Amino acid sequence: MAAAAPAAGSGTPREEEGPGGEAAAPQPQAPTSAPGARLSRLPLARVKALVKADPDVTLAGQEAIFILARAAELFVETIAKDAYCCAQQGKRKTLQRRDLDNAIEAVDEFAFLEGTLD
Amino acid sequence: MAERPEDLNLPNAVITRIIKEALPDGVNISKEARSAISRAASVFVLYATSCANNFAMKGKRKTLNASDVLSAMEEMEFQRFVTPLKEALEAYRREQKGKKEASEQKKKDRDKKTDSEEPDKSRDEDNDEDEERLEEEEQNEEEEVDN
Numbered sequence: 369m370a371a372a373a374p375a376a377g378s379g380t381p382r383e384e385e386g387p388g389g390e391a392a393a394p395q396p397q398a399p400t401s402a403p404g405a406r407l408s409r410l411p412l413a414r415v416k417a418l419v420k421a422d423p424d425v426t427l428a429g430q431e432a433i434f435i436l437a438r439a440a441e442l443f444v445e446t447i448a449k450d451a452y453c454c455a456q457q458g459k460r461k462t463l464q465r466r467d468l469d470n471a472i473e474a475v476d477e478f479a480f481l482e483g484t485l486d
Numbered sequence: 487m488a489e490r491p492e493d494l495n496l497p498n499a500v501i502t503r504i505i506k507e508a509l510p511d512g513v514n515i516s517k518e519a520r521s522a523i524s525r526a527a528s529v530f531v532l533y534a535t536s537c538a539n540n541f542a543m544k545g546k547r548k549t550l551n552a553s554d555v556l557s558a559m560e561e562m563e564f565q566r567f568v569t570p571l572k573e574a575l576e577a578y579r580r581e582q583k584g585k586k587e588a589s590e591q592k593k594k595d596r597d598k599k600t601d602s603e604e605p606d607k608s609r610d611e612d613n614d615e616d617e618e619r620l621e622e623e624e625q626n627e628e629e630e631v632d633n
Binding site: 408409410411414415417418419421422424425426427428429430431432434435436438439440441442443444445446447448449451452455461462463464465467468472476477478480481484485 | 494495496497500501503504505507508509512513514515516518519522523525526527528529530531532533534535536538539548549550551552554555556559562563564567570571574575578579582
């Protein structure tokens, strides 16, 4: 009977990653990145640019850049949560700039930010 | 017209995503607050870099390494970051090792194809990853370092 043979005449069984791309059915390709690829979301190149901006820094190793990127992410999470506590007290659901200012004043570790965000 | 270091912002989309995932569902963030957080993150990196650099100089090294950054975190009173950062570092090192082995495997395959028997330069695998990177970076950095 007329069986619709998807394979081309070259005799190769239908491959998912056909180099010639002759397979008609577009199969959704699963991302090939390893599960641990989401180690850091911030682009290392930008972090490196910040590090280089310091005139006292001569060189920085790859690992140092990576850890700085990861630390920056943790920092963003932390300050967002702390600012949210202030917004919650005001029964608001939108974080405002003043929530951030309050958090900076309230939390000792954020003291280095004072005067830098203007 | 000079670019200040604080103006080197990290990508907004990523910052926004990190914030949203840190906060409960349904919570929003104003544009001003988001851009302030982004600037704060840049300032954080600059400050941490400076602290880490102090540790490197104490150790008479010219290159910042991971432990300098970890020491900087403690100095900045962000000790709570140290443990998750150490875990992330472990994972990162494993990933780098995996990548290196994968590219070495490719190299071996290529060598087999070409059939040329070049003597393998015996290299210790310990700590050579960083040194290889350093050599690449040093070549780039020579132009920028003012002495």
